[in-house]
Amino acid sequence: MRTFGLIGKKLTHSFSKRYFTEKFEKENIPDTTYQLFELPTIEEFPLLIKSQPTLRGLNVTIPYKLEVLPFLNEIDAAAQRIGAVNVIKVNEQGYLKGYNSDYYGFKESLVNFLSNGSSKPNLSNVKALILGTGGASKAVKVALEDLEINYSFVSRTPKNNLAYSELNRDILSAYQLIINTSPLGMYPQVNDCPEIPYHFLNNQHYLYDLVYNPETTLFMQKGLAQGASVINGLAMLYLQAEKSWQIWNEA
DSSP states (O other): OEEEEEEESOOTTOHHHHHHHHHHHHTTOOSEEEEEEEOSSGGGHHHHHHHOTTEEEEEEOTTHHHHTGGGOSEEOHHHHHHTOOSEEEEOTTOOEEEEOOHHHHHHHHHHHHHHTTOSSOOOTTOEEEEEOOSHHHHHHHHHHHHTTOEEEEEESSOSSSEEGGGOOHHHHHHOOEEEEOSOTTOTTOTTOOOOOOGGGOOTTOEEEESOOSSSSOHHHHHHHHTTOEEEOSHHHHHHHHHHHHHHHHOO
């Protein structure tokens, strides 16, 4: 038996368990299960590892993508550069190696979103606003750097970042891509959204929401009302899930 799973603080509405359970059934992968492991604090993580001898891999979600780092034996070079982990490979001796598949999922889905059917989208003139500075934003930042897309962070606690209150017509006209990496608008808080001046958006804007539940968040709805193109985080989620499976099964 091999066990895989997801750790996070609240996992009531998990995509991962349903996705992997269906995958194991469809692809006839025997003696394999995917479980949800809610951890009130990250300090309970070592106990979880000890209590699950068949555990071979974990996904990591809010708020532990950063907090789990000190508990790992090794961190993949790409995840080290990002500074956050959302995939952990566990060997039979309990050796833990961290990876980041969010980077891959976001980058691939973003290129598809911006390409409009073109195999080689021109990203040279695109500038991005990253809403939020948590664990997910770190993978987004590195993906944008690798795509040579200039970006600025927007935060409620701005140090070297833009504040939400600073966003105006001029700034939004200069940034065509707006990425919500915060959990604002995630079910069940569906009436929440990042506080940006949506009335300055137009059909030249692209709104990418990493939230996937609900399917059309309030952030996306407000963008659509102004003619913007929008996408949720589901495509990213599928891509990163398959990348996780690849990582867990590499020799």
